[in-house]
Amino acid sequence: MIELDNVGYSYGGGELLGDVSVQLAPGSFHFLTGPSGAGKTTLLKLCYGALQPTAGQVRVFDEDMRKLDRDQMALMRRRIGVVHQDCRFLDHLPLSENIALPLLVSGKDLNGEEENLRELMKWVGLAPRADALPPELSGGERQRAALARAVIMSPDVVIADEPTGNVDWEMSQRLLQLLVELNRMGKTVLIASHDLGLIRAAKSQVQARVLRISNRRLQLAGADL
Amino acid sequence: MSAGTIRSLLMGDKQADRVVPPTGFTARLTLFVSGAMAFLAVFALALSLASGRLADRWADELARSATLRINAPADQMADQTMMALEILRQTPGVAEARALTAEEQTALLSPWFGPNLPIDTLPVPQLIEVRETDEGYDQAGLRLRLSAEVPGAVLDDHTRWRDPLVAAATSLRRLALVSILLIGGATAAMITLAANAALAANAQVIEVLRLVGARDRFIASAFVRRFTLRALIGSSVGVVLGMGGVLLLPEASQEGGFLTGLGFRGVGWLLPLAVPIMGAAVAFAATWAAAHRTLKELT
CATH class of the missing domain: 3.40.50.300 (P-loop containing nucleotide triphosphate hydrolases)
Structure with missing residues (x-):
């Protein structure tokens, strides 16, 4: 690899x-x-x-x-999914859109991936925080969100x-x-x-x-x- | 850059646009600048078209005509006029020669002497209007013959005062064209500055996008689309206002001389509609170049 x-x-x-x-x-x-x-x-x-x-x-x-x-x-x-040390996000977009960002930039159909996204957010335990903005998240939540973002493309x-x-x-x-x-x-x-x-x-x-x-x-x- | 790239840059989608946070202030500034520049461009365009028209009209009207002035004692005036007309008729290259009537001469002089002056009491020279054919006539030969047979005749072929007028109109037009180029350049410069500011303000956004696998084209298009649209909207408004202003300029008239008739004529009205398109194209190129300069510095 x-x-x-x-x-x-x-x-x-x-x-x-x-x-x-x-x-x-x-x-x-x-x-x-x-x-x-x-x-x-x-x-x-x-x-x-x-x-x-x-x-x-x-x-x-x-x-x-x-x-x-x-x-x-x-x-x-x-x-390659990367979880950065300082896990930066786009602070003006809600968490769910941040996690789906790799899908967006690679031109994937977001509607088709909605179910995946929901499941992934449940997997990292962030489903209730889907609409929160990144600055509102705790350190642990940011780390998990970064992990979700890193794996959403199934790298x-x-x-x-x-x-x-x-x-x-x-x-x-x-x-x-x-x-x-x-x-x-x-x-x-x-x-x-x-x-x-x-x-x-x-x-x-x-x-x-x-x-x-x-x-x-x-x-x-x-x-x- | 292919047509497809340009299309995909401009079309984009709503969701992709959201990755760059909205910026109210630079957006309004870009709108204002492109609007103001388009407004000025409309006037420069109107000036260039009008001065071009003026130069053509003067050159055209005056080139094909000449005036024969006969200064003679009152008793010989009629004879010499007849003689001169006869000579002109015989001259090859003269299409038409016509002595102005007393009423016409009075009308020509009234702006200077007022309508109430009894012109027939003054020793006014007789004027003969000469129209040339396309080939023109032999000026030197005509002068020679006139001086021999009609001593009081002076041939004025208008070239003397036509040339500086045409030159003035032509340089006015050149100035207007240079203004249009400068306006385009200034627009490009200002949009580049605005785009650079936006790119710098969004450095973190760009970095995050790059790290999650966004291609340069995706990132650049988010910015390019914004600035192109702003320039298009701003300059459209500017052009509408500018055309309104030109519409309010006085109509061409005899009294106003060359200062009137500065607006557009006929299909000329369609020309300012190209200004927003040009403005958008300038914004597109300027933002594209700025975005690529910024992106090259990132891994």
Whole structure:
């Protein structure tokens, strides 16, 4: 699905990541962990094309990311659902339209997808909040809305950046539950998190592999977690 | 950009338009600017058409005519007039020569001397109106012959005072055309500024759209459609007001001279209707370029 081959990323003369090689196989479940500022978000951005590597090659769906033009990049993003750390929305549109936004921008018939949308909102527990504006939502609600928006196009890959960053333990369990369910449906999942408790909780439910960034290198963490 | 792209940009759908939050203030400014510019464009257009008409009319009316003036003592006046008419009749290239009657001469002079002056008591020269054929006549030859046979005759072929008038009308027209171009350029500049402001104000919206997989065309069209429609509506209103203003200008008249008759004539009235279309096209191009400049900076 996503392959990083000797990828490096530097900015302003300093190297943030180097020699990163990893393959996300279809249906796999990966955690990405490491101290704050280690480059977790950068690595995720390299995976969905928000950043271009300064060295090495990123291949997404068997295509060299660098060779994609802007339209192809947009099409590629429709196949990768991303839950951003700060989950930004269009603040003037109600939640249901925000969640349906990927459908709208890809020209799908919204009326035909209404049933899907309703079900998805029920799945993330936001059905009663359908008409709320994003600024009115709590942190947990925003995270779940972002997840719903990320998966509405039924993407092949779901990438989440600290999805449990600012929610309590119970809510993070619920979000994890949703991601595990997605993985069981066959989606490739990649979650950046420094919450070891969450990772342990996940390992009991799904065969998750843990990637750790340390000293600018990516390592496959052992069973020590 | 293909016709299909332009069509899909302009058609769009209501729902897609909602992704960009409505902005009352820039919307009103764009409407006002395009309206004002269209209003000015209508007047520049009217001026250009009228001065063009004026130049053509002067050139046309005066080119084919000349005047023969006979200054002679009263007792020889009739003889010399007869003689001059005879010579003109024999000259190849003269279509018609006609001595003005006393009433006609009085009418020509009355604006200067008033209607009550007894002109027949004054030594007024006799005027002969000469109309040329398309080929024209040999001026030098005619002058030579006249000076020999009718000593009091002076041939005035109008070229002397026709040329500066036509030149003035022509440069007036050129000025009006330059004004129209400047108005178009100023409209483009102002809509570019407004579009850039709107794009900057909606940077977050654009970023979110890009991240959920919107293509540049989708994002750009949300803005392009708005500004094109605003320019179209604004300039339509401006054109209607401008045409109303032109309609109120005084009709062409003898007394008003060249300052009247500045409006449109006949099919000329259809020309200002192209102004809103041009305005919309300018807005379309300006917003499209601005949107693409902004989008290129995003991944």
